[in-house]
Amino acid sequence: xxxxxxxxxxxxxxxxxxxxxxxxxxxxxxxxxxxxxxxxxxxxxxxxxxxxxxxxxxxxxxxxxxxxxxxxxxxxxxxxxxxxxxxxxxxxxxxxxxxxxxxxxxxxxxxxxxxxxxxxxxxxxxxxxxxxxxxxxxxxxxxxxxxxxxxxxxxxxxxxxxxxxxxxxxxxxxxxxxxxxxxxxxxxxxxxxxxxxxxxxxxx
Amino acid sequence: xxxxxxxxxxxxxxxxxxxxxxxxxxxxxxxxxxxxxxxxxxxxxxxxxxxxxxxxxxxxxxxxxxxxxxxxxxxxxxxxxxxxxxxxxxxxxxxxxxxxxxxxxxxxxxxxxxxxxxxxxxxxxxxxxxxxxxxxxxxxxxxxxxxxxxxxxxxxxxxxxxxxxxxxxxxxxxxxxxxxxxxxxxxxxxxxxxxxxxxxxxxx
Numbered sequence: 001x002x003x004x005x006x007x008x009x010x011x012x013x014x015x016x017x018x019x020x021x022x023x024x025x026x027x028x029x030x031x032x033x034x035x036x037x038x039x040x041x042x043x044x045x046x047x048x049x050x051x052x053x054x055x056x057x058x059x060x061x062x063x064x065x066x067x068x069x070x071x072x073x074x075x076x077x078x079x080x081x082x083x084x085x086x087x088x089x090x091x092x093x094x095x096x097x098x099x100x101x102x103x104x105x106x107x108x109x110x111x112x113x114x115x116x117x118x119x120x121x122x123x124x125x126x127x128x129x130x131x132x133x134x135x136x137x138x139x140x141x142x143x144x145x146x147x148x149x150x151x152x153x154x155x156x157x158x159x160x161x162x163x164x165x166x167x168x169x170x171x172x173x174x175x176x177x178x179x180x181x182x183x184x185x186x187x188x189x190x191x192x193x194x195x196x197x198x199x200x201x202x203x204x
Numbered sequence: 205x206x207x208x209x210x211x212x213x214x215x216x217x218x219x220x221x222x223x224x225x226x227x228x229x230x231x232x233x234x235x236x237x238x239x240x241x242x243x244x245x246x247x248x249x250x251x252x253x254x255x256x257x258x259x260x261x262x263x264x265x266x267x268x269x270x271x272x273x274x275x276x277x278x279x280x281x282x283x284x285x286x287x288x289x290x291x292x293x294x295x296x297x298x299x300x301x302x303x304x305x306x307x308x309x310x311x312x313x314x315x316x317x318x319x320x321x322x323x324x325x326x327x328x329x330x331x332x333x334x335x336x337x338x339x340x341x342x343x344x345x346x347x348x349x350x351x352x353x354x355x356x357x358x359x360x361x362x363x364x365x366x367x368x369x370x371x372x373x374x375x376x377x378x379x380x381x382x383x384x385x386x387x388x389x390x391x392x393x394x395x396x397x398x399x400x401x402x403x404x405x406x407x408x
Contacts, residue, residue, distance in 0.1 A: 126399075191396075
């Protein structure tokens with residue numbers, strides 16, 4: 001058989017971002033539950049572990065000194081200090097997954113996505129949106145982990161973050177009552193990107 | 205409620221192309237069966253109606269004189285003479301469907317797609333591929349409508365057509381045993397395109 005065309009086997013880097021509380025973690029979990037195969041990059045952080053969080057699953061928890069050393073070794077694709085804690089995307093982990101041919105999903109805040117846009121311009125950038133600001137406010141209050149002041153800071157931050165939308169390729173509204181729809185939309189974006197005639201080539 | 209973002213309601217023009225015999229009609233039919241809503245543009249032609257074909261469904265059959273008059277009125281987005289018959293994509297029909305907010309699917313041969321790429325650069329261009337040239341040969345022979353010589357002409361034409369692939373946004377392999385997969389891929393492309401941050405704007 002003469003192969004007319006073989007689908008490109010260039011694995012993708014998908015950067016999933018959006019304001020705090022919009023449902024990035026729940027969306028990624030639902031995509032995995034739906035049987036989509038990908039490597040999820042666990043964010044490294046110096047933040048204190050919250051009750052119920054598991055090291056290596058929710059975050060990779062670092063001592064500040066170790067995190068700083070990894071920064072010096074250029075070990076992060078992107079890192080930032082947010083509310084006094086450091087968060088970073090480990091470079092070697094992304095590179096290893098791509099070498100194994102796996103699509104990679106990176107979850108970052110919008111500022112992080114803006115940095116990654118410079119570092120990995122050929123990644124697929126997806127902005128997750130709440131149906132409305134009121135909805136986002138409700139979600140943040142529902143978490144109960146933050147004070148009223150922190151919630152109001154996050155809302156102002158979200159408003160700023162919406163201004164970064166033009167950096168992104170796609171936006172998906174995460175309707176409260178339909179996480180399946182959100183997950184399907186993101187999974188569909190990944191599938192469609194694999195049908196591109198000119199594949200995205202990732203160099204990191 | 206403050207709407208943070210409303211999905212763009214810009215209807216798409218999807219140009220589905222690929223070599224003769226690859227399964228463009230079957231794919232479009234299956235997408236419709238799957239419940240995807242779109243306006244399908246029936247190609248106008250001066251070709252003789254074949255047994256079983258319905259005017260206005262398979263093609264809009266024109267007398268050559270009427271077709272020529274419509275050409276003079278600039279009534280076609282694209283038209284071409286193929287094997288001695290004229291084929292054209294009626295402009296008014298596409299424009300009307302878009303005005304009604306409907307996505308439009310246009311089926312054309314690859315040369316027609318190349319012309320449409322100049323006329324409607326912001327359309328979504330999808331190239332439907334056979335799994336192999338042998339497979340395409342088998343499909344053309346199976347049709348029984350063409351002579352051996354015509355089949356061999358079509359194969360040579362297909363080989364030329366593959367060279368136009370870079371004009372297209374996406375390519376989808378139409379596996380013989382899995383038309384659902386092909387239809388899902390094309391429907392997924394349409395859905396994903398609606399999530400673009402910068403919508404495609406069609407001016408015709």
